[in-house]
Amino acid sequence: MKSLVVYSSQTGNTRKLAETVFEMLPGEKALYPVDEAPDPSGYGFIAVGFWLMGGKPDPKSSEYLGKIGKKPLFLFATHGAGAGSDHAIHGMELAKSLASESDIRGTYSCQGEVSPKILEKASKKPEPPVWLADAPDAVGHPDDADVDVLKHQLKDFVLKIAVSSDSSNSNARVAQRFGISPYLIIVDPETMEIEAVPNPGAAGKQAAGIQAVVIAISKKVDTVLTGYCSPTAMKYLADNGIDAITGVKGTVAEAVAQYRKQAHAIPARSMDKPDFSGAALLPALKKSGMQLINLLPIFVGVVLLIGLFNAFISKDLLSSIFSENALLDTLFGTGLGGILAGNPLNSYVIGGELLEQGVSLYAVTAFIAAWVTIGLVQLPAEMAALGKKFALIRNALSMVLCMAISILTVVTYSAFSVWN
Ligand SMILES: Cc1cc2nc3c(=O)[nH]c(=O)nc-3n(C[C@H](O)[C@H](O)[C@H](O)COP(=O)(O)O)c2cc1C
Numbered sequence: 001m002k003s004l005v006v007y008s009s010q011t012g013n014t015r016k017l018a019e020t021v022f023e024m025l026p027g028e029k030a031l032y033p034v035d036e037a038p039d040p041s042g043y044g045f046i047a048v049g050f051w052l053m054g055g056k057p058d059p060k061s062s063e064y065l066g067k068i069g070k071k072p073l074f075l076f077a078t079h080g081a082g083a084g085s086d087h088a089i090h091g092m093e094l095a096k097s098l099a100s101e102s103d104i105r106g107t108y109s110c111q112g113e114v115s116p117k118i119l120e121k122a123s124k125k126p127e128p129p130v131w132l133a134d135a136p137d138a139v140g141h142p143d144d145a146d147v148d149v150l151k152h153q154l155k156d157f158v159l160k161i162a163v164s165s166d167s168s169n170s171n172a173r174v175a176q177r178f179g180i181s182p183y184l185i186i187v188d189p190e191t192m193e194i195e196a197v198p199n200p201g202a203a204g205k206q207a208a209g210i211q212a213v214v215i216a217i218s219k220k221v222d223t224v225l226t227g228y229c230s231p232t233a234m235k236y237l238a239d240n241g242i243d244a245i246t247g248v249k250g251t252v253a254e255a256v257a258q259y260r261k262q263a264h265a266i267p268a269r270s271m272d273k274p275d276f277s278g279a280a281l282l283p284a285l286k287k288s289g290m291q292l293i294n295l296l297p298i299f300v301g302v303v304l305l306i307g308l309f310n311a312f313i314s315k316d317l318l319s320s321i322f323s324e325n326a327l328l329d330t331l332f333g334t335g336l337g338g339i340l341a342g343n344p345l346n347s348y349v350i351g352g353e354l355l356e357q358g359v360s361l362y363a364v365t366a367f368i369a370a371w372v373t374i375g376l377v378q379l380p381a382e383m384a385a386l387g388k389k390f391a392l393i394r395n396a397l398s399m400v401l402c403m404a405i406s407i408l409t410v411v412t413y414s415a416f417s418v419w420n
Helices: 014-025 059-065 087-097 117-124 130-139 142-157 210-218 233-239 254-267 278-312 315-321 326-339 346-355 361-371 379-384 387-419
Strands: 003-007 029-033 043-054 072-079 103-111 160-165 183-187 194-198 221-225 242-246
Touching: 003 014, 003 059, 003 278, 014 029, 014 043, 014 072, 014 142, 043 059, 043 087, 059 087, 072 087, 087 103, 103 130, 103 142, 117 130, 160 210, 160 254, 183 210, 183 254, 210 221, 210 233, 210 379, 221 254, 233 242, 326 361, 326 379, 326 387, 346 361
Parallel strands: 003 029, 003 043, 043 072, 072 103, 160 221, 221 242
Antiparallel strands: 160 183, 183 194
16 A cells, blocks of 8 residues: 655754655655645555644644544654653644544654744743743754654554465465465565464465454554455455555565565655556556456356356246245345355356346345345454444345345336336
8 A cells, every 4th residue: 555644844844754754664655745745545554744833733734634534644743842741742642633533553753943033932922832941952853863763663663564475484485365375474574574473264264364354454564465365355455554466476585575676666756646657567567467367267267157057056946935026035135145255246147147047136136235245154254353243233234225225226227127
């Protein structure tokens, strides 16, 4: 996922920190002053830098912090007040409260030299501000030592990579299926420190991919490198700001080295402008090619599924389940789609075959809608990843809505058919 660094700075102190944060972040990244900052929704990881004004984050940063939403966030700031003073801590707490939905991964603040004009103005106030007494010490800050501390701090939470692996060391080969890979090797790409986490989903039982996703989230991973990742796991990863790079081969160490080479080769640029240069197109074409190859087993599966359906599901069996009663057919269609799981393509194939065999459109529409929205077999994994209450409410509501969608679709479709 792309990272975004946004900063506000009048005299350059906070900009200096912003440039350090930007330099430290791996992968695709962008750096913007707050006036030109893009919507944060298109980015996976956000860092916002502000300066203290009247004891609060400056107004432009405050406004931007309110837009961050549920994203991993790093906050950094400069101020005239002493580092670690109550005033500075309070300012940072205010910034956190402005981005209350975000997942705060770390904070850093240090003194920033205050312009003499401001100092003079502040000293003439009837009640000089509390930070004024510390301001003489701020001269020359942020200095090299401040920048070093910031760099060190960033290393503690810096984005990590997870590589699916056949065994627990970095010389192992990249496992070709993320969900059932025996281990996830968590790598800090800067220090190359590794941690091997066994994947309980390696046995390949139901919802294996979700267990690997849960590991990646809990280890605060930013990018997953693997051979293949199912669309469901890919979606959960993306929803948690984790980028999945598929088609990766070789050893874990080679995969990480290749990733680092590409990440550092990406120039700093605005992520909003498309890049049609050869250097950008070639990897994109390669990635698309790999994704196409990864899809081939699905196409083969679809052909096999049609054969199996024709061989094993008889017309008599279907007519005993589906009675042409709109409500019952919708209910059974929803139930069947909710139990079965897999690629949505399969639901269209089975749906088409059901229609061929004379099953009503109510049942087939409900079946397709339920296949993609209800996951009864994955329910335990969904509960583990997103919470019991959420998973139960989501599935129950999806069930009711699938039936409603089915009835509405068929009624609307029939109305159009009559007019035509
Ligand atoms: C109008 C104004 C108000 C300020 N208010 C505070 C304050 O409340 N607390 C503080 O510690 N520093 C305060 N400062 C000092 C700045 O926060 C500090 O110099 C900061 O490093 C400036 O960052 P910049 O160079 O990125 O603009 C204020 C500065 C200005 C110009």
